[in-house]
Amino acid sequence: MVHRIHNFNPGPCALPLPVLEKAAAEMFDYKGTGMSVMEVSHRSAEFDEIINDAGLLMKDLLGVPESYHVLFLGGGASTQFYFIPMNFLGGGTADYVNTGSWSKKAIKEAGLYGTVNIAGTSEETNFNFIPKQEGLKLTADAKYVHYTSNNTIFGTEFHYVPETGNVPLICDMSSDIMSRPVDVSKFGLIYAGAQKNLGPSGVTAVVVSDELIEAGAEDIPTMTQYRTHAGKNSLFNTPPCWNIYILKLFLEWVKDEGGLAEMNARAQKKADLIYGAIDEMGNFYKGHAEVDSRSRMNATFNLPTEEMEKQFVAEAAKEGLGGVKGHRSVGGIRISMYNATAIESVKAVVDLMEDFRGKNK
């Protein structure tokens, strides 16, 4: 047996072992080519098959309608923070919901290309809740509405899809894509850096309606126009080939395991375990997020003292639990449990929480 830890890294993060095994088995000789996927041409029949399969799996698993394109782009989700306003804002107004660090970064870029209306925010309380639909102050003629469906750092998650009427809805789904079924037809564009729920870092999946692709600006650099990549099956230039290959293996694994219905059931189980423990030991572990805004992907909580938090991280490491330290903007502990995180790993954390409290209360 290979040595593997219980990996709670927030991203890059755990990948399913079968994905790594398959990649290892195909490393030196991919399908009889005598080359690894890193060495084949992106114009080859082999790579064509990989990128086509990856796209088909995205469409199949997410239920993407015919009138959308799936793109695989370089530069990470952060590149989409400026691609989006560059393409669609053009001096107009866009509505942004500000639910944390990633939203703020997206807002900053949008400000370079037009007016940003903050349609809702939880900044005053260190982003511990998700604004409700009734509270959103939407602009009637906005170019689009942007939100971050899961706030990786703060541990909050939208449990509804905002209603925006005729205004296109754009979502940064980097840290909860593929963790539950979504109605893609409600969105103009969905994007996700792959390194949380889809695979390795360095490739970003974009699902975008043909209508928005058409509406995009034409007086911006070729590489920043969605139509460029849509028209060339994401092969306008050399894409992150290896990353797309691992993403494809990851999606095959999701499908084999039972698709989004199964990922959804597992996410709920994992979240129930961890939040159950937090609630049961509420005088010791304090959850950061309000109960109805809790993320199923990242559970954030604090211990009675900072010293104890340090000790907890150290004890976790001793038990083979890695990546549990919280982000500096919340402190404390963050347990990230994406698609590839096993239920057993979350059980190991709960065991540690009980044990640690027993020794320190």
Ligand SMILES: *Cc1c(COP(=O)(O)O)cnc(C)c1O
């Ligand atoms: C990790 C993350 C990002 C940043 O992704 P990069 O690929 O590093 O640019 C953006 N948004 C969310 C919600 C994230 O979790």
